[in-house]
Amino acid sequence: MNASVIIRWVDVGPSAEVARQSARRVESNIGPIAVFRTVEDEYYAVLDRCPHKGGPLSEGIVHGRAIACPLHNWSISLETGEALGADAGKGCTAACRSRSRTTGFCWA
Numbered sequence: 001m002n003a004s005v006i007i008r009w010v011d012v013g014p015s016a017e018v019a020r021q022s023a024r025r026v027e028s029n030i031g032p033i034a035v036f037r038t039v040e041d042e043y044y045a046v047l048d049r050c051p052h053k054g055g056p057l058s059e060g061i062v063h064g065r066a067i068a069c070p071l072h073n074w075s076i077s078l079e080t081g082e083a084l085g086a087d088a089g090k091g092c093t094a095a096c097r098s099r100s101r102t103t104g105f106c107w108a
């Protein structure tokens, strides 16, 4: 079942302040959101809570369009929020839309 939640756009700040392959954690009306910048200069946002046991995804390692959770190394898709690889189908976290601008970026 797909569920949609509408949240407000939140200004995360200047995109240049988020290094490639890193993340920034920001608060939203649905809880903390982790905004990631990939090596390809793409931005993704997911709920900052691993679907396994709630680990802080914003502290994980970005690889391609996925994040490795810092607690037990599950790989989570930044595009869908779903667990990948051996843990596929075991859970997902909410993926949010993101957009970048010249002076910053937002998500909804």
Ligand code: FES
Pocket: 050, 051, 052, 053, 054, 055, 069, 070, 071, 072, 073, 074
């Ligand atoms: S809490 Fe993320 S892999 Fe266990």
